[in-house]
Amino acid sequence: MKEDSVLKKLSRDWRVVLMVALVIFSVIAIGPHFDENGQFATNLQYGLDLQEGSWLQMEFQAEVVTVQTGQPLQEIAANLSEQLDAEVLPVGPDQIEVRMPMTEAELRPLFEQAGAEVVAVNQGVSKETAESVKRVLDEKVNSLGTKDARVNVLTGLNGITRYVRVELAGVDMETANEIVGKQGKFEIRVETTGDQTQHVLFGDSITSVSTPEKDPHYGKWGVSFTIDEAGAKAFQEAAISSNAVNDPQNHELIMYLDNETVYSAPLTVELANSLKANPVRSLTATTGTGDEGLEKAMNLEIHLRAGSLPVDVKVVGSGSVSAALGDYFKILSFLAAVLALIVVGVVIYYRYREPSIVLPMVMTTLAEILILLGIARFIQQLDLASIAGIIAVMGTGIDQLVVITDEVLHEGRVPSPSVYLKRLGRALGIIMVAASTTIIAMLPLALMDLSTLRGFAIITILGVFVGVLITRPAYGKIIMAILSK
Structure with a gap:
């Protein structure tokens, strides 16, 4: 009891x-x-x-240069980008990111010619670029159905990230290398009549992709990207032949990644009028306002890159169980x-x-x-x-x-x-x-x-x-x- x-x-x-x-x-x-x-x-x-699995530790092939100058960093970055034929971006009030491997001895004279004094050179990328890489890799392993995957970046006290580590449980080393190195098939098509679409260009025509930005006038988020001359010409011809330049609302531009729609929107009136006269190389895809618009813009940036990383990486360590x-x-x-x-x-x-x-x-x-x-x-x-x-x-x-x-x-x-x-x-x-x-x-x-x-x-x-x-x-x-x- x-x-x-x-x-x-x-x-x-x-x-x-x-x-x-x-x-x-x-x-x-x-x-x-x-x-x-x-x-x-x-x-x-x-x-x-x-359990069985593999890990890869990769090093960013880029440099973050701290400078001292009285000139606008955007102007210096644009000049260096043209001179080096690589992406060069301002990433802070006194820092410029050079997205290619270079030594301090190679960078100093270039910056001096551009009117900037080099204070420090650190291998790696900015925290924002590292987060972009992390999003791309997360999207990549998730889209392939890979389970128990981890993508981690190591950011130092100076705010510069040098390494990224990918852990794939249940995946062998060969498959891990394929997942990290795989680039998706990106295609842009335009609506013609009914549900029919016409090919415009593939992802290899995209030369650069910017990070998401908000329009200061309308508050809408968007992603700007550029295409090469051949792609711009093909884009103009497709817009004219499909009549999208005259009736943009009924002829949407559709973006596909691995045959799945990732973005769809009509041309703006300004872009349609421009395409009537000349090819356009710089484009902006608008995704909307607020947090939802920002999230869509961040995902679209990944898709525009077709799963490729904004910065080259080099495998410096690997292992498997x-x-x-x-x-x-x-x-x-x-x-x-x-x-x-x-x-x-x-x-x-x-x-x-x-x-x-x-x-x-x-x-x-x-x-x-x-x-x-x-x-x-x-x-x-x-x-x-x-x-x-x-x-x-x-x-x-x-x-x-x-x-x-x-x-x-x-x-x-x-x-x-x-x-x-x-x-x-x-x-x-x-x-x-x-x-x-x-x-x-x-x-x-x-x-x-x-x-x-x-x-x-x-x-x-x-x-x-x-x-x-x-x-x-x-x-x-x-x-x-x-x-x-």
Whole structure:
């Protein structure tokens, strides 16, 4: 009867009910099952350490030049772009990005001729260009259906990004190189009559693509791009033959990437009138206003580049993990976690010599791990660093449960309910302070894109939140119900 009264008491406590509900949800999210080959599988996402996959680390072949000059940077960049036959863009109040590999000795005389004094030359690209590269690579791996892919850029304290790293779990090295180096088929067509369209040009006619810009007069976002002379002539001829120059509203310009429509809009009246007389090499595709217009413009920039990167990259590092080695690491990680839980249980039993205390501690820790894995299923890949984070969370969690148990069992006696709640509140306060310091310590690692310990930091922070908000208060109520028996 006493056992029944304890269970009834716990079933009425919302903290315990919440923990049990989250454990059930986590088990469903993890989804343990046997696949078609009869092998045990889950819905958890694994990193390169725990399954077959490859990684590539690439170096940007570009330079960011810090200058000192009284002339407009846009003018200097335009002159250098023409002289070097490469994209040269101002990327800051005193910085110019040269999108080709050059030494400082080669750049200094060129900038001096342009009327600018070189202050510093750093290999890499601006943060904005790096984010553009990241978007292109993200779009590329997502469009190919590649799962568990990571694209990270490493930006230094000076704001210049030199490296980008692509991790593709479940992909061999040959396929990884093909994905990163593959360029999509981009085509522009114009409507003629009905649903018929006429070819205008392919992506190889596009010579440059600008970053999204907002029209200062109308507030609309758009992407400007230029085409070569042959493409401009073909564009003019197609616009005239399709009658788009006279009736632009009924003859839209349609852009395709790998035969899928990525943009469609009629010619502007100004552009239509210009095309009647001369070819036009500079064009702007307008995408709309607000955040939606900006997002469309950013995606269109990627499509106009046909999946190619705005800056050349060079592979400076690569590696792969075989399927057999990944499975071996999975088994070792699982055994390490189970062994840690067993050792913790033995140590706790040696301390208290009371199964009614040890069992709730171990079960609460197990519940915490399940909830943590259920959350990680949606936001974090599991690699060796993440597994280490789970084991660390297990250890700190047991420490905090010991703090709660020792506090409420002060002098080895079970206190009255009112005194118990005061002691429990005091123990939870101590735990909150310890948890906040852990979170602050882990934040720098969690925010570092290329840090191999990023997974460790994220799992640790998640574990702290799960413990403080869910499992510690629930354990306090569970142990109170058991001890009062």
